[in-house]
Amino acid sequence: MGRSMHLKSFRDSAKPGNLNTGHPHLGMPRAMSSRAAAERSGLSWKGSGTTETGINADSPPLHRHPPGVRGLSRRSIEDRREPVSMMTVSGILFSFLLSTALCAPVKVKEETNTLFHGDDFHILLPSQGAEVTFRSSSAPRATDVILMRDGNVVSTRAKLNQYLSHLILDAVGEADEGVYTVKNPETPDDIRSISLIVRDCSNEQNVKYGDNFHIQLLGVMTPISLEYKPSAVEATQTSRPALVLLTSTGLPRGGYHGRFSVNDRHVTLNTVTGADEGSYTVRDAEGKIQRKVCLNVKEHQNFERVPYGETMKIHLILNSSLVKLNYIPDYDHKPRLLMDKGEFTSAQTDLGLEGRLSLDGSVVLLERVKRSDAGEFEVTDILGFHVTTAYLEVERK
Known part of the structure; x- marks a missing residue:
């Protein structure tokens, strides 16, 4: 009888909530600490030392610890977790930098x-x-x-x-x-x-502004046709189709009437200007390419040594109504517009040229030259292409 009551009393005490030993095999939750076990059993907790039942308050909790941290305090566990967190951040940062490097555009x-x-x-x-x-x-x-x-x-x-x-x-x-x-x-x-x-061409010809441009036809089966690409197109957009300037029947393109002449030896474009620069292709009677020539139009250059007090002549090449005349004195190298489409400007007064400039057909006359008149006289057409440049040097008396 006593033995059975003793066993019953032990079983009752072993129920969850009645334990005060904190032993994991007697039903206590694994995560319960010594302090929680004491408070659960109605015992007072002194914060250090022992409980009233003799349990050492500084003893490690009786619940199971993760591997590697048995017997460590909570502070020690947190201290050990910090490097793990830093390692995680470092890994994320490395992954980010790696992906950024891989996604960076390749320099070409x-x-x-x-x-x-x-x-x-x-x-x-x-x-x-x-x-x-x-x-x-x-x-x-x-x-x-x-x-x-x-x-x-x-x-x-x-x-x-x-x-x-x-x-x-x-x-x-x-x-x-x-x-x-x-x-x-x-x-x-x-x-x-x-x-x-x-x-568009392997051969180039330099022709002075206003002169004639000749393309040889020796050995080419006639009748021929002539194609053209402006210099801006020829240099950068050669895949664009060319303009047919002269058909195999001898019919010129609009705007070129009277400018072409053809014989057995040459096809000639008369009185070239800067607008004629570009590539010219000659095709024979069967349409095969026989010649490719690039035309470069160069300005006329004249160096004039005129005695002091004499007259300088500036040849305009074109009709005065089709050109502009700019003057660049040696003393300051600043360009001034002297004449525009056959009319002299007010700049002649500012430069001390008034009364000494005159126009005779396509020739400008500067009379009684002075040493201060030395400089450049540039003639351009209405499209801005250079026609001629005259350099004046005044000789001493």
Whole structure:
């Protein structure tokens, strides 16, 4: 009887909430500390030392600890957690910087290469496994054409030189204008972009303003046709279609009547101006290109040494109503407009030239020259092209 009552009393005391030992196998929650166990059992807590039941207040709690922190105080556990947090932040920061570096745009080295029609285009290769692609300027929306990949030339338009150091395009023309992209598989950041401009001619002629421009026709099957591209188009937009100035029937384009003459030896454009600069293409009776010539119109230059008190003559080349005359004195090098479309301006008074300037047809006369008159007299047409420049030097008495 006594034994059974003793067992019952022990079972009752072992129920959750009645324990004051804090033993994990007797039903106490694992996370309950010594202080909580004491308060749960109705005991007073002294903060340090022992409880009234003899439990040491400084003893470690009886609940289970995570691995590696058994027997540590709460402060010690928090101190140990701090490095873990710092490591986490450092990892996030590193990941961010890495992703930023990977997402950063690759810098492309941009180049421009200008060649004449018929020249060879040499592309330096960064490695034998380089990749070269081409995007035509005449069809920028078209798919890029692969010229070379993994060290192999895959286009019939290109070839390797004997040293395998350059990719070569023979005799470039208008169809070759565009952007060539060169990539190095061994160094992904090594990318070059080459913009190729093909000038429309391989021969150039310099002709003075107002003179005649001759294109040889020896060996060309007649009748011929003549095409033209202005210099601005020829230099940067050669893929644009040309203007037909002279048809195979000998009919000139509007605005060119009376300016062309054709014989078996030459086709001639008379009295050229700055507006005539550009590329001229001659096609034979079958429409094949036989000549490509670029015209450069140069101004006339005259150096005049005039004795003191004598008269200087400035030839305008064109009718005075079609030109402007600017004067740049040697003493300050500032340009002044002296004449505009045949009329002298008030600048002649400011410069001390009044009464000494006169106009005789297409010639301007400066009488009784002085040493202070030394300088440049520039003549331009109504489009701003230079016609002639006269340099005045006054000789001493």
